[in-house]
Amino acid sequence: MNNDxxxxxxxxxxxxxxxxxxxxxxxxAAVLQQIETYDGKLNAFVTVTHELAIRxxxxxxxxxxxxDTRPLExxxxxxxxxxxxKGIRTTRGSLxxxxxxxxxxxxxxxxxxxxxxxMLGKSNTPEVGWKGETTNLVTGSSHNPWKxxxxxxxxxxxxxxxxxxxxxxxxxxxxxxxxxxxxxxFSGIFGFKPSFGLVPQYPASVLGDVSHxxxxxxxxxxxxxxxxxMAGADASDRWSFSSGIDYSSALDPSQMTGLRVAWSxxxxxxxxxxxxxxxxxxxxxxxxxxxxxxxxxxxxxxDPWDIIDPIxxxxxxxxxxxxxxxxxxxxxxxxxxxxESASRFSSIDLANALIRRSxxxxxxxxxxxxxxxxxxxxxxxxxxxxGLAHPGEIAGRxxxxxxxxxxxxxxxxxxxxxxxxxxxxxxxGLPIGLQIVGRRHEDALVLSAAAAFEQRRPWADRRxxxxxxxxxxx
Numbered sequence: 303m304n305n306d307x308x309x310x311x312x313x314x315x316x317x318x319x320x321x322x323x324x325x326x327x328x329x330x331a332a333v334l335q336q337i338e339t340y341d342g343k344l345n346a347f348v349t350v351t352h353e354l355a356i357r358x359x360x361x362x363x364x365x366x367x368x369x370d371t372r373p374l375e376x377x378x379x380x381x382x383x384x385x386x387x388k389g390i391r392t393t394r395g396s397l398x399x400x401x402x403x404x405x406x407x408x409x410x411x412x413x414x415x416x417x418x419x420x421m422l423g424k425s426n427t428p429e430v431g432w433k434g435e436t437t438n439l440v441t442g443s444s445h446n447p448w449k450x451x452x453x454x455x456x457x458x459x460x461x462x463x464x465x466x467x468x469x470x471x472x473x474x475x476x477x478x479x480x481x482x483x484x485x486x487x488f489s490g491i492f493g494f495k496p497s498f499g500l501v502p503q504y505p506a507s508v509l510g511d512v513s514h515x516x517x518x519x520x521x522x523x524x525x526x527x528x529x530x531x532m533a534g535a536d537a538s539d540r541w542s543f544s545s546g547i548d549y550s551s552a553l554d555p556s557q558m559t560g561l562r563v564a565w566s567x568x569x570x571x572x573x574x575x576x577x578x579x580x581x582x583x584x585x586x587x588x589x590x591x592x593x594x595x596x597x598x599x600x601x602x603x604x605d606p607w608d609i610i611d612p613i614x615x616x617x618x619x620x621x622x623x624x625x626x627x628x629x630x631x632x633x634x635x636x637x638x639x640x641x642e643s644a645s646r647f648s649s650i651d652l653a654n655a656l657i658r659r660s661x662x663x664x665x666x667x668x669x670x671x672x673x674x675x676x677x678x679x680x681x682x683x684x685x686x687x688x689g690l691a692h693p694g695e696i697a698g699r700x701x702x703x704x705x706x707x708x709x710x711x712x713x714x715x716x717x718x719x720x721x722x723x724x725x726x727x728x729x730x731g732l733p734i735g736l737q738i739v740g741r742r743h744e745d746a747l748v749l750s751a752a753a754a755f756e757q758r759r760p761w762a763d764r765r766x767x768x769x770x771x772x773x774x775x776x
Contacts, residue, residue: 307332308468309765312377312524315471319366319376326366326376330359330420333378337422337469343771345444346454346463348383349391350423358420365418373531375418378470380461383424384431385474385515386505387411390421395429395438397632408504409536410474410515417531422470426460430508431476432618432637433691434484434707436460439634443688446489447766448732452685455485461518462489467768471520472528476503478513479610480681480710483722486518487680487735490724490761492752493518494525497743498717501532502539508617511541512610512714520762522723522753526550529745545743552746555754559593561674566598571605572708573699574682578734582679585725585736588758589677589751596677601669603712606662610711612647612655614704619644636691640703663716670741675751678709680722680735709737719745721752724761 307329318324334352341347355378362376386392386404388411393400407415415421426436426444436444436459444459446452447467454463461473462485475482477495486493494516507513517528526549535544565586567579589596619641622629630638669676683706686693692701704711713720718739725736736755740748756762 304332305468308336309520310471311521311762312374312471312519312527313521315377316375320371322366326359326362326420327356329376330355330378333422333468333470336467340467340768340771341469343445343450344447344463344467345442346425346460346467346469347380348393348424348426348441348460351390351421355420355422362418362420372416372418373527374414377419377472378422379414379419379472379474380422380425380464380470381411381474382458382461382476383427384457384476385411387424390424392424393440395427395440397439398629400440409502409538410532413531414474419472425458425464425473427457429634429637430621431457431478431481432634432640433457433703434480435688435691436485437689445688445771446685447768447771448490449685450771451688452732453488453688453690455488455685457481458518459485462486462491462493465489465491465518465520466766468765471524473518474515475518476513476515477714478507478509479614479704479714480707482516482518483680483710483720483735483737484707487722488685488733490733490764491518491520492522492525492721492723494529494721494749495713495719496529496533496745497719499539499541499543500545500745502534502536502542504536504538506539508621509613510617511717512613514714522749522756523550523553526553526749545745547746549746549749552750553753554750555592555757557747557750558589558754561594562672563589563594563596563675563677564599564673565596565677566600567679569678569709569712570600570603572682573697574679575684575697577728578679578681578683581726581728581734582736585759586677588755591758592754599673601666603662603665605708606659606712606715607705607708609655609659609662610704610715612652615640615644616647616652636703659715662712666716666718674740674747676739678737678739680709680737682706682708684728684730684732684734713739716742718742719748721748723752723755725759
């Protein structure tokens, strides 16, 4: 097994493939061996598509020899197990239909295949993505590559753990309250939630327009490459749009010069672990080095938890409007609590939340009249124990199933582009992230800001000690 191949970036792979210095089959074999060796400990994958991966890698190798290649030709990739995949088991982390084999590929999967990516398999997720931790009743818990027994986050936790552990450079994730940024922050990799609608979603999420789809990678350039393939309007998603931007070509770290950047340690309401705040604040210095003016400033907006909670609870409940009593015993008990909590909301309450959501978006829009970017900690705490729906408390304040993700869910409500970059490690060796938020549709600027940060605080050469996973349970 060649760890250098397993931790190589997609952009380097492609460059070496083109020069015929490296074989896609060799890379696929190395990554598949990495999965075989370590996934028994991490449980990042629900299904591994070994034969398909080798077949696609062989086709990619032939394409490079012909000189006829596509943007992701030969690059290994995982797909979240919430996303349907034609002919490949898709459990959605649920006992309700754990052996479902879809008969179609949604647009995002079609595009990744058509770009030449090599399919490694389906990555683990909590039941229908209901929480920011990855445990379900079908396959159990995923573990954090940096410390066994800690969560990699969720709901795209399997994909983030896979990327962090060298099990493919690219993972597709989805994000309804932070489900890309949470696991990427906890797992020490890069994650990007695009502007709402930039990547089409089909079938539509029960959460409607708070749900986004995007890339999880070890480098910013890899995310830009993957996003360019994923992005663009599709008739199956009425909210989708095309930006016409090649995000790889648009990466420009020099754009930071002269920008005004706000730093908010708590968004005015969040309980935060002091060590996390200090590490995130130290990371903001990279933006000063890049030529920006960084000013501590917070949007004058309340915690929008009481806006997103009814959207989430009612969406989860709506899935079982006709059959809850029949399937109750098959549902994750934590998710069942969320479903039953929806009864406290009336239709007027939900409509009022949507009205206040529009006002919240408008408040953030006006905040960005004075700033180009907003920086926050990605998460208010380091990774907690696997199997818990939430940390229980942060800085003495009790938490609930998603209320603890106080830095991520606001930007699902606004549809803003938001990235998480690795920003250091706690004294216990757990990664923390810095979140970069931009104006809606300014995805290229957020990616360029992340690239400027990466240029000054590179992280991709740091790898978890996978050999220590079994013994590192503290």
